[in-house]
Amino acid sequence: MNDLSAVARALEECRHVILCGHVMPDGDCLGSAAALGLALEARQKRVTLASPDPLPDIYDFLPGAERFRIGEAGLDGDYDLFMALDCSVPARLGALRLLLDRPLTVVSVDHHAGGDANFARYFYVDPRAAATGEIIFDLLQLMQIPVTPDIAACLYTAIVTDTGSFRYQNTTPATHRRAAALIEQGADAPLLNTLLFSRKSLLHLRLLQAALANLNLSAGGRVAWMHVTAEMMTSLGAREEHSDGLIDYIRSIRGVEVAVIFRETSPGQFKIGFRSKERVDVNKLAALFGGGGHVRASGAVVAGELDRLTTQVIAAVEKAVQEAWTE
């Protein structure tokens, strides 16, 4: 039964809750868990925050960030309630799914479509919510727990990251109104945005500069690609995380439908990233090279020589683009 009141009641009745997001945590699951944790502590509940995987550095500012127990470290505790946030299926809980085998009340709140919340006794899933943070916003209202500036900061983070700064299709009028309320409740939006989006490393830009030097377009500008070699990384002193997001720059080029990046992780070993805008299913494209992902974002890991690899991959991309325009 999709019932937020039942979730609220279960939380009211618990003694020690463990709040857990998903593997490869993002701003939504972390911000939602941290916000709810602070709120429940105001209700004198004992709260443990957990994450299957370590937190990305970028979320170090979140109130409560340092309290997350990582992976199996979360398994130790006399919890009577286990709550999953932003997890569509148990597999997304990583090591913490072992908690499902214990005699705990299991609760889930999520906004993904097509998941299976039946692993939880009480759950609320709303695919129209842009972020799980939106549901937590409503849950706190339902439980009449005041939103402190710290809670507001966590929920604002959840919403702004999952909506791509209110740009994605999931953003609704209600999303904007919740953001307005969170700012009034003390979320320092300019600061949070700076922390989230304006802490790029200089090496990231240096790598971008180097990669743009080999940027190529084909198929009348519908396909764009570039590469980052191990040598480029070494000569700049860059690590893999510095190349994260490079593909977004070429995806944003006018007219480009598919963007591809070749990242050499060790000599002769490449991670290929694919992004598309509107028509091409890059999940299928990545599958041709043993990879996978989503319709608009995917990847594959391949071994080979860059030139030959590029020729082979880009030919497949061009074919997919051609098919997408003749369908």
Next chain:
Amino acid sequence: MNDLSAVARALEECRHVILCGHVMPDGDCLGSAAALGLALEARQKRVTLASPDPLPDIYDFLPGAERFRIGEAGLDGDYDLFMALDCSVPARLGALRLLLDRPLTVVSVDHHAGGDANFARYFYVDPRAAATGEIIFDLLQLMQIPVTPDIAACLYTAIVTDTGSFRYQNTTPATHRRAAALIEQGADAPLLNTLLFSRKSLLHLRLLQAALANLNLSAGGRVAWMHVTAEMMTSLGAREEHSDGLIDYIRSIRGVEVAVIFRETSPGQFKIGFRSKERVDVNKLAALFGGGGHVRASGAVVAGELDRLTTQVIAAVEKAVQEAWTE
């Protein structure tokens, strides 16, 4: 007298209005003018849209974009009302400031601090508004003119561009609530965001690549700057609009407080752009060089030799940063 009702009354009484934004037009002045133009036509007013400079390609989708008369072409017309939008001083009207010498009713609506609206008989200046588009939103409400989907798209564009997708300090709860209303009134936000932010020209990235090659940091990484020379533009075949937004890349570097870009618009003539994150008032900084703008975004136009200019400007920036950290 700062009075939006007086502006509304003047518009109600006019017959043929010319609506004009500022030199180097942006999403706010264009979206505001286009929105108000559509609204006034619904009130049976004759409307001419004008812009001192050509519209950047990126705004080609705005309802009414093709109607803007550019530069002196706007001077011909039997206007009885001249309205400036988003212009803090007459100089920002470019060639169209000649209209101020005619026996027209002059009106101004703006959100810049520290301007001089006295060139207008009726004006409304609200520096707390994130965008002039927010004021136009209120003006239409005051005049009880229904917001059509086209008007909503124009105003959403004005707001989303001037707030950096709701990230900048100027974004208020009211900004988010107006965005919510505009989406309800028919603004297709995901489409508008794609049109605005995922149609970068290839030349923009080429110019970025070239500019990053001269990127410099000082003051322990708190100041970052780069330049685009006329020669760089010419050799790439780039136009001024292709350099728009370059400053945002260096502003987003971790640790940078003030970002500065020097753009050579003609040999020996530079536009300097300033951006800050949290502490430094770049409006004051720009004023040192005869320019102005906002606390977090400003600009100035100066003549000189690049090296000397850079030394001079960066020294002033470093001084401002030092002061901001010792206050």
